[in-house]
Amino acid sequence: MLKILMAASEASPFAKTGGLADVLGSLPIALNNLGGDVRVIMPKYATIPISLKDSIKHCCYIYVKLGWRNIYCGIEQAEYKGVTYYFVDNEFFFHRDGLYGYGDDGERFAFFCRAVLEALPQIDFIPDVIHCHDWQAGMIPVLLEAQYRQLDAYKNIATMFTIHNLRYQGVFGIADFKDWFALDNMHFSSYNLEFYGGASFLKGGLVYSRLLTTVSPSYAEEIKTFNYGERLHELLKVRNKDLYGILNGIDYKEFDSKSDHLIYQTFSKSNLSGKAANKTALQKDLNLTVGEDIPMIGLISRLVDQKGLDLIACVLDEILNENVQFVVLGTGDNKYERLLKDAAFRYPGKMSAIIKFDNELAHKIYASSDLFLMPSLFEPCGLGQIISLRYGTLPIVRETGGLKDTVISYNEETGEGNGFSFAHYNAHDMLFTIKRALSIYKRKTLYNKLRKAAMSCDYSWQNSADKYMELYHSVTSAMEET
Ligand code: ADP
Secondary structure: OEEEEEEEEEOOEEOOOOHHHHHHHHHHHHHHOOOOOEEEEOOOOOOOOHHHOOOOOEEEEEEEOOOOEEEEEEEEEEEEOOOEEEEEEEEEHHOOOOOOOOOOHHHHHHHHHHHHHHHHHHHHHOOOEEEOHHHHHHHHHHHHHHHHHHEEEEEEEEEEEEEOOOOOOOOEEEHHHHHOOOEEEEEHOOOEEOOOOEEHHHHHHHHHOOOOOOOOOOHHHHHOOOOOOOOHHHHHHHHHEEEEEOOOOOOOOOOOOOOOOOOOOOOOEEHHHHHHHHHHHHHHHOOOOOOOOOOOOEEEEEEOHHHHHHHHHHHHHHHOOOOOOOEEEEOOOOOHHHHHHHHHHHHHEEEEEEEEOOOHHHHHHHHHOOOEEEEOOOOOOHHHHHHHOOOOOOOEEEEEEHHHHHEOOOOOOOOOOOOOEEOOHHHHHHHHHHHHHHHHOOHHHHHHHHHHHHHOOOOOOOOHHHHHHHHHHHHHHOOOOO
C-alpha cells in the first residue's frame, strides 16, 4: 500500500482560507478509496473549530532546531472521514487569530517544514512520497535532499510538489534562510533558492522536488509563459517534463444539492423547484426584493486583484442597472470591501455585500444564485465555478486556467454549454457576457436545460485521483531505480 504524507498549511474542515483547504480535505479521501494510505500534516491553529478540537489527541513531542534555538513542538493527531491528520503544535507560532499575514510568516513555516521531517520517525510513518503543497511546505524537499537524505529512514522518500497558486512564493532574505535552515552557500545560487536577491520557499519546492504538479492542464501551460509565470516561467520550462496539470475535483458528498443540510431546501436536476425556493429564502434573509424571477448573480471569493475585482469595480453600476440582484460574500483588500459595501448601500434590495468568511452562507449562495461570477485575471483551477455547476448555478468566467478547463460557454448553434465565458481581461467584455447570460435567463426552458447540463458535469475526484496515483507510482519506482 502506497504511503503518502501531504504537507500543507490548511485543510478543510480544520482551517480554510481558500481552495487549498478544499483539496486537502477531499483528495486524501479519494486516494484512500483507491487503496492508498494518505495522511495530512498541517499546523495546529487557534482557529480550528471547537467542535473538531475535541477529536484531536496528543501524539508525541519533539524539539525542532531553528537557527540556534531548539523549540518545543507537539505532534497531535485526529481522524476525519477515515483520513489521519497530524498537527504541528507550537503556540507561539500558530496560536493566532488568522493563518497568514504576520511579520514572521517565514520563520513560522520554516519551523513547520523542519517539524514535518523531524516528526516522521516519531509518528512511525515513513511515507513513500511526501507531497508538498504551496510555498509554506516548499522547503521540505530542500531540507530532505540537503540534510536528511543520507539517514536510513529518509533514504527512499520521493517528493512531489503541487502549485496551487504561483503568485504566493514565500520570498525572504538569504540571511534569514541561512539562519532558519542552516544551509550553506551552495544552496543559494540562482539555480536553486536565490530569487532576485532574496530566497524563495516556492522556488525551493520547484527545484528540489522530484515531480511537480499544478491544479489544471491549462494553468500548467500558462505558467511556462512570461505573462503567467510570476518570474518563474524559465525554471518551469526547464522542468517541463516533470510538470503535470491535474484538474482539482470537489467532494461530491459535501457539495450535493440533493442532501446539503446547509441550504434552505434540497433539489435535484430532475426537480429544480427547490432551487427557486432557496433564492426567495436567501432574498428574505439578506433583505433583497423577493421575487422568483429576478436573476441573482453570486460571487464568493477572496477580494483581491487575481479574482477580477477591478473589472467588477469598473462596471458595477452598469451591472446593477440591469434587472438583477448581486450577492457578494468575501474578504480581502480594503478597497474592494469598501467599494462593494458602498454599492450595497446605494442599491438597497438589489445588492448585498457580506464581508466575512462564512461556509454555511457560501453553500446557501451557491444553491440560490442563478449565475456565479468569476472573471479572474488568472485562475490555477478555481473551485467556485465547479461548486456552482453542481448546484445548477451557471458560471460566468474569464477563459483562463482551470476556468477554461471546466466551463464551456453556451453555444447558440450547437446548444452545448454549461455557462458563459469571455476571453479578454476587459470590463466591457465581461459586462457584455453578463448581459448575454441575463437575456438567456429569460428563456426559461433553455435556461433549465443549461442548468441540467451544468449539474450533469462530473468534477468529482474520480478521474483526478487516478492521475495522482499514477504519478505516485511513477515517482516511487523512479526512486527505487536510483
Ligand atoms: P482560491 O483558492 O484562489 O481562494 P478557489 O475558487 O480555488 O479560490 O477556492 C475558494 C474556496 O473558498 C471555495 O470553496 C469558496 O467557496 C471558498 N470561499 C472563498 N471566500 C469565502 C468566504 N468569504 N466565505 C466562505 N467560503 C469562501
